[in-house]
Amino acid sequence: xxxxxxxxxxxxxxxxxxxxxxxxxxxxxxxxxxxxxxxxxxxxxxxxxxxxxxxxxxxxxxx
Ligand code: SF4
Numbered sequence: 590x591x592x593x594x595x596x597x598x599x600x601x602x603x604x605x606x607x608x609x610x611x612x613x614x615x616x617x618x619x620x621x622x623x624x625x626x627x628x629x630x631x632x633x634x635x636x637x638x639x640x641x642x643x644x645x646x647x648x649x650x651x652x
Contacts, residue, residue, distance in 0.1 A: 590634060592627050593650045604643040609636035622648060 592612065601620030605613040612626045612633060629637060641649045 590629055590631070590637065591652050592624050592629065592637070593652060594622055594624060595646075595648050595650075596621055598646040599648045600646050602645050604645065605640040605649060608640035608643055609633060612637055613640060 599621045601615060601622075603615055603620065605622055606615055609629075612624065612629050614623045614625050615621060616623055626633075637649075637651060641647075641651070
């Protein structure tokens with residue numbers, strides 16, 4: 590799995606960090622998403638799926 594984000598659409602809600610803290614964090618200035626693990630292992634798939642679902646800006650996708 591590869592994580593793709595459209596950072597321009599991020600509004601800093603932080604739902605992704607709560608769902609998958611091993612994969613996402615937020616920057617200190619604006620709270621915009623930062624990908625910590627762009628190729629997460631399969632055991633994180635459910636957490637990433639939840640992050641995608643809960644992201645209000647639909648910023649996150651995978652391939
Ligand atoms: S949940 Fe979406 S909008 Fe919120 S910080 Fe994460 S990527 Fe950005």
